[in-house]
Amino acid sequence: MIIIAGGGIGGLAAALSLQAAGIPCRVLEGVDEIRPLGVGINLLPHAVRELTELGLAERLAGIGVATAELRYVSAHGQLIWAEPRGMAAGYRWPQYSVHRGLLQMMLLEVARERGIPVECGRRVTGFAQDAEGVIVQAEGGALRGTALVGADGIHSAIRRHFAPGEGAPSWQGAILWRGTTVAAPFLGGRTMVQAGHHDQKFVCYPIRHLPDGTVLTNWIAEMKVDTSAGFAREDWNREADRGKFLPHYESWDWGWLDVPGLIRRGDKVLEYPMVDRDPLPRWTEGRVTLLGDAAHPMYPIGSNGASQAVLDARLLARELARHPRVEDGLAAYEAARRPPTAQLCLANRELGPDLxxxxxxxxAPGGFTDLESVISREELEGVAANYKKLAGFDPAALNARESWSVPA
Incomplete structure (x- = not known):
C-alpha cells in the first residue's frame, strides 16, 4: 500500500494514477474537510493528456474553458505576441483554464468513486523506515505502507527531512492579488492575456462560461512591493483590500479589456506573496519521495504548477509499475522528473515566457509604434518555443510521445 501525504491536485492525481497501474494506495489529508479553495489555474496539454488517459476528459471539459489563444500585451495595451493554444495550436489535447477548487473536488469525487481511501484530518508529521516498509506518523495514529509519497505542498513535512535547514520559502518582493469577476467575454471568450512587465503585471482568462453569455473571469494583479512590509509569505487565502493596488491600474482600460473595472467588480480579493524554493539535490530516500509543490514549488509563471504535479503523478505510477523493487521505481521516477523540474523552477525565476x-x-517603456523596431518576431518565437520545450509541451514532441499509461 502506497501512502500519499496530501490530498491536493498532485496527491489525488497520484492516487488515481497508481490505482490505474494496479498499485493500491491511500491518501492522508491534513484538513478536516476538503473544500474548493483557490481561484483559477491552467492545465497545459501535456497534463490534460495524462488526465485524459485516466478517463477524465469529459469531466475536465465540464468544469473548464478550453483556452484557444494566449496574448502578451504591453502596459499600454499594445499587442506584443499572440499564439494559438491547445487544439487550436495543433495539440491532440486541449488546454484548460479552470477553478483550482473545482479541479481538486472533481479529482476527489473520482477517487472516491473508484474506491481510493481519502482520509481527512490525518496530517502527516514524519516517518521512519525499516526493512519491511515505511512507518508513517500522522494525526490519528501511525500506519505502515510500502512507500510514502510526500505531496503535502510547499510546507511539506516530508520535504523537511530532505532539507531540514531550508526555512521559509524564498520571496523577492512580488505580491499577487487574485480574484474573479463576472464580465462580458473579451477577445472571443477563450483568450488568456498577460499584460505589463516585471514590476507590474496583470493576467486574466475566463474559467467558466455562464448561461447568460457572460464569463467568470479569473484575474491576477502582480506588483513588486517594499520587501520590509512583512507579508505572510505563503498564505494563499488572506483577504485583501483592493485599494492597495487598484490605483496603479486605473489607466489600464484599453477598450477591449477594462482592467480597473474587473478589479472593482470582482468578488473578494486574495493576497499572497509570490514565493518558491530552491531545487533540491534529491527527492528520494529508500521508500520515500516527493511530488508536486513539495518537490518543486515554483513561481506561477508559464501556467505550469499544477501541470507539473500531474506529470509527476503519472511518471511515479509508471516507474513503480515497471520496477519490481519499490526503491528502484522511486529512484527512476526521481531521475525522470527532478532534473527538468529544477530547470523549470530556475527558468521561472528568470521570468520564463514572460521575459x-x-x-x-x-x-520601449513609453510604448511603441513599430513593434519590429523594438523586438523581432524571431526573438519572440524563440522565447515561446524554448519554454515549451523546457516545460515538456512542445507540440510536435508531445503529440509523438508514447503514452505513459501502464496496463493494470
Whole structure:
C-alpha cells in the first residue's frame, strides 16, 4: 500500500494514477474537510493528456474553458505576441483554464468513486523506515505502507527531512492579488492575456462560461512591493483590500479589456506573496519521495504548477509499475522528473515566457509604434518555443510521445 501525504491536485492525481497501474494506495489529508479553495489555474496539454488517459476528459471539459489563444500585451495595451493554444495550436489535447477548487473536488469525487481511501484530518508529521516498509506518523495514529509519497505542498513535512535547514520559502518582493469577476467575454471568450512587465503585471482568462453569455473571469494583479512590509509569505487565502493596488491600474482600460473595472467588480480579493524554493539535490530516500509543490514549488509563471504535479503523478505510477523493487521505481521516477523540474523552477525565476513583456518594457517603456523596431518576431518565437520545450509541451514532441499509461 502506497501512502500519499496530501490530498491536493498532485496527491489525488497520484492516487488515481497508481490505482490505474494496479498499485493500491491511500491518501492522508491534513484538513478536516476538503473544500474548493483557490481561484483559477491552467492545465497545459501535456497534463490534460495524462488526465485524459485516466478517463477524465469529459469531466475536465465540464468544469473548464478550453483556452484557444494566449496574448502578451504591453502596459499600454499594445499587442506584443499572440499564439494559438491547445487544439487550436495543433495539440491532440486541449488546454484548460479552470477553478483550482473545482479541479481538486472533481479529482476527489473520482477517487472516491473508484474506491481510493481519502482520509481527512490525518496530517502527516514524519516517518521512519525499516526493512519491511515505511512507518508513517500522522494525526490519528501511525500506519505502515510500502512507500510514502510526500505531496503535502510547499510546507511539506516530508520535504523537511530532505532539507531540514531550508526555512521559509524564498520571496523577492512580488505580491499577487487574485480574484474573479463576472464580465462580458473579451477577445472571443477563450483568450488568456498577460499584460505589463516585471514590476507590474496583470493576467486574466475566463474559467467558466455562464448561461447568460457572460464569463467568470479569473484575474491576477502582480506588483513588486517594499520587501520590509512583512507579508505572510505563503498564505494563499488572506483577504485583501483592493485599494492597495487598484490605483496603479486605473489607466489600464484599453477598450477591449477594462482592467480597473474587473478589479472593482470582482468578488473578494486574495493576497499572497509570490514565493518558491530552491531545487533540491534529491527527492528520494529508500521508500520515500516527493511530488508536486513539495518537490518543486515554483513561481506561477508559464501556467505550469499544477501541470507539473500531474506529470509527476503519472511518471511515479509508471516507474513503480515497471520496477519490481519499490526503491528502484522511486529512484527512476526521481531521475525522470527532478532534473527538468529544477530547470523549470530556475527558468521561472528568470521570468520564463514572460521575459518578452520585460524586454519590450525595457526597450520601449513609453510604448511603441513599430513593434519590429523594438523586438523581432524571431526573438519572440524563440522565447515561446524554448519554454515549451523546457516545460515538456512542445507540440510536435508531445503529440509523438508514447503514452505513459501502464496496463493494470
Amino acid at each position: 518578452v513583456l520585460e524586454e519590450v518594457h525595457r526597450r
